[in-house]
Amino acid sequence: MPKRKGSADYEVGYKKPPKHSRFKKGRSGNPRGRPKGSRNFSTDLKATLEQGVRVTEGGKPKTVSTQLATLLRLREKALAGDGRALDRLIDLARLYNNEEMTEAAKLGAGDAAILESFTARQLRRAGIAAQEPEAESGKTEALETDPELDTAPKQKPKDSIADAEDEDAWLR
Structure with missing residues (x-):
C-alpha cells in the first residue's frame, strides 16, 4: 500500500483512513443529530x-x-x-369486532366436523382430555379415542411422530 505524505509508518488502506480525516476525539460524527421535537412516522400517522x-x-x-x-x-x-x-x-x-360471527358466516357442517376432528386429535396428542361435542339432535357423539392416551400422558415411542405426520397427510 502507498504511504501518504506526513505519515511516517502508517499505511492507509481498507479500514485504515488517513489520520487527518478521522473523527477527532470528543467530537461527534453527527454534530447536529436528530432535531428536537421531530416525530417518527407512527406519531405523525x-x-x-x-x-x-x-x-x-x-x-x-x-x-x-x-x-x-x-x-x-x-x-x-x-x-x-x-x-x-x-x-x-x-x-x-x-x-x-370481538363479537361472534353471524349465522351466515359460520362454518358449514363439513368444515366444522373437520375442525372438531383436528382439535380433538391435537388435544389427544397433548394428553388433554377432550370434551365430547354435542350433536345438533342433542345426543352426544363419542370421539374416537386411543385408550393409551386417555390416561395420564406417557412417553410415546419414537415412531409415533411418523404416525402423527401420516395422520395429517390428508390435510396437505
Whole structure:
C-alpha cells in the first residue's frame, strides 16, 4: 500500500483512513443529530388520523376525525358495489369486532366436523382430555379415542411422530 505524505509508518488502506480525516476525539460524527421535537412516522400517522374533517352526513355538516371519515367513505364505496372496498371493510370488521360471527358466516357442517376432528386429535396428542361435542339432535357423539392416551400422558415411542405426520397427510 502507498504511504501518504506526513505519515511516517502508517499505511492507509481498507479500514485504515488517513489520520487527518478521522473523527477527532470528543467530537461527534453527527454534530447536529436528530432535531428536537421531530416525530417518527407512527406519531405523525396518529396525529393525522385524529385531525378533524368536515363531513356532510344526512344533509348536515359535522366534524369527525380523519380516521372516521375514511371508514365512512369505505362504507359508502362498499354499499355502492365496489368489491375491493367491501372485502376491505369485511376484513376490518373481522379483525376488530370481538363479537361472534353471524349465522351466515359460520362454518358449514363439513368444515366444522373437520375442525372438531383436528382439535380433538391435537388435544389427544397433548394428553388433554377432550370434551365430547354435542350433536345438533342433542345426543352426544363419542370421539374416537386411543385408550393409551386417555390416561395420564406417557412417553410415546419414537415412531409415533411418523404416525402423527401420516395422520395429517390428508390435510396437505
